[in-house]
Amino acid sequence: MKRRDFLMSSLALFALSALPKLTLAEAIAVPDAVKAKVNTANKLGFGFMRLPLKNPDDQTSIDYKTLDKMVDLFLARGFTYFDTAWMYMGYESEVALRKSLVERYPRDKFTVASKLPIGFLKSKEEQEEIFNKQLEKTGLEYFDYYLVHNVNANTIGNARKYDSFKFVADKKKEGKVKHIGFSFHDSPELLEEVLKEHPEVEFVQLQINYVDWDNASIQSRRCYEIALKYNKPVIVMEPVKGGTLANLPPAVEKVFKEAEPNMSPASWAIRYAASLEGVMMVLSGMSTLEQVEDNTAYMQNFKSLTAQEMKVIEKAVETLHASVAISCTGCQYCVEWCPMKIAIPSYFALYNAEKQEISNKPFTAQKMYYANLAKTHGKASACVQCHRCEKHCPQHIEIVKWLKEVAKTFEA
Numbered sequence: 001m002k003r004r005d006f007l008m009s010s011l012a013l014f015a016l017s018a019l020p021k022l023t024l025a026e027a028i029a030v031p032d033a034v035k036a037k038v039n040t041a042n043k044l045g046f047g048f049m050r051l052p053l054k055n056p057d058d059q060t061s062i063d064y065k066t067l068d069k070m071v072d073l074f075l076a077r078g079f080t081y082f083d084t085a086w087m088y089m090g091y092e093s094e095v096a097l098r099k100s101l102v103e104r105y106p107r108d109k110f111t112v113a114s115k116l117p118i119g120f121l122k123s124k125e126e127q128e129e130i131f132n133k134q135l136e137k138t139g140l141e142y143f144d145y146y147l148v149h150n151v152n153a154n155t156i157g158n159a160r161k162y163d164s165f166k167f168v169a170d171k172k173k174e175g176k177v178k179h180i181g182f183s184f185h186d187s188p189e190l191l192e193e194v195l196k197e198h199p200e201v202e203f204v205q206l207q208i209n210y211v212d213w214d215n216a217s218i219q220s221r222r223c224y225e226i227a228l229k230y231n232k233p234v235i236v237m238e239p240v241k242g243g244t245l246a247n248l249p250p251a252v253e254k255v256f257k258e259a260e261p262n263m264s265p266a267s268w269a270i271r272y273a274a275s276l277e278g279v280m281m282v283l284s285g286m287s288t289l290e291q292v293e294d295n296t297a298y299m300q301n302f303k304s305l306t307a308q309e310m311k312v313i314e315k316a317v318e319t320l321h322a323s324v325a326i327s328c329t330g331c332q333y334c335v336e337w338c339p340m341k342i343a344i345p346s347y348f349a350l351y352n353a354e355k356q357e358i359s360n361k362p363f364t365a366q367k368m369y370y371a372n373l374a375k376t377h378g379k380a381s382a383c384v385q386c387h388r389c390e391k392h393c394p395q396h397i398e399i400v401k402w403l404k405e406v407a408k409t410f411e412a
């Protein structure tokens with residue numbers, strides 16, 4: 001039996017009512033300053049991080065014949081935004097963008113976003129070297145959008161030490177970048193700190209999808225709210241959670257198919273993100289021509305989700321949550337008793353999200369969030385099995401047992 005089927009059948013005994021619920025996005029007020037910066041048309045961006053490959057074991061073996069067709073169709077249907085980064089596709093993504101886009105289309109037909117890889121930096125000077133190399137790799141004279149890449153608890157130190165935000169702001173002054181922002185993978189608290197420090201940024205790139213919206217660790221909704229509080233429009237990454245929401249368990253897919261037999265599961269996920277009023281762009285890392293066909297078809301004449309459609313998503317989320325491994329409600333009652341300061345509910349939320357991912361992914365956002373949290377909290381493996389926490393858990397969760405599973409999943 002496949003892992004997901006096993007979870008669906010054996011774990012449905014957990015009480016659904018105890019699990020986090022999706023909150024309707026319409027409840028969030030969007031400032032006029034953000035609305036003014038958001039164009040409701042053409043909100044789909046082509047992410048160059050999961051390109052078609054000739055050899056699935058070699059990220060650099062890009063299938064240019066297929067990629068060219070994908071780029072042609074994307075542009076023909078009126079979309080213009082392309083997103084790349086220094087290390088995507090084994091450092092070949094920016095080169096692929098040059099070959100498939102820049103060398104085949106006039107500059108006014110597209111916009112390009114790339115990013116400064118702060119996690120990789122070893123010196124301040126390296127920023128200039130990388131930036132110039134990025135222009136060379138892409139064949140561009142300027143980037144339309146340039147982001148400080150992947151700001152989180154682990155990387156913010158480098159950004160501060162090397163003055164990375166000033167670096168990108170200086171590039172804007174030089175005219176080599178049109179708009180500056182940053183991509184972010186961490187807590188709403190850190191997001192607020194960074195936005196206070198850097199009022200000059202024009203937008204924020206966040207992980208938002210209907211599963212992570214109220215996930216206790218990823219906290220997409222809270223991060224979205226913080227971005228709006230600082231009048232920043234949002235670019236959404238991982239709307240389909242790295243393909244997970246396109247390959248749903250049968251019971252969840254059935255919910256969508258019953259509502260709209262002809263719409264793909266991915267369409268629900270991308271439309272969900274695009275329906276958020278403060279979102280200026282939704283990135284999709286497309287790997288096949290069929291995916292471009294599908295995504296561009298429903299996004300060409302984009303319509304926000306109706307209240308009825310939002311209810312379908314809520315039902316799908318409930319069905320998906322029925323497959324979670326640990327029925328933790330995130331009440332935090334256990335936390336204060338732990339002598340090792342283990343982030344018990346946050347780790348459980350990440351573990352549940354990890355188990356809902358499609359299998360065999362070498363990288364997941366959960367792994368990164370776990371590493372970030374473990375910097376300031378005890379790791380799951382630090383548990384000394386005193387069982388104090390379990391005495392205070394209203395859900396009677398075997399915390400010690402599950403922490404061992406968490407450690408196996410995230411610390412291996």
Ligand code: SF4
Pocket residue numbers: 337338339340341342344382383384385386387388389390399400403
């Ligand atoms: S059993 Fe482990 S997680 Fe629970 S309080 Fe003790 S050390 Fe913390």
Ligand code: SF4
Pocket residue numbers: 327328329330331332333334335344345392393394395396397399
């Ligand atoms: S007390 Fe139980 S339900 Fe509450 S956060 Fe801790 S593990 Fe989760």
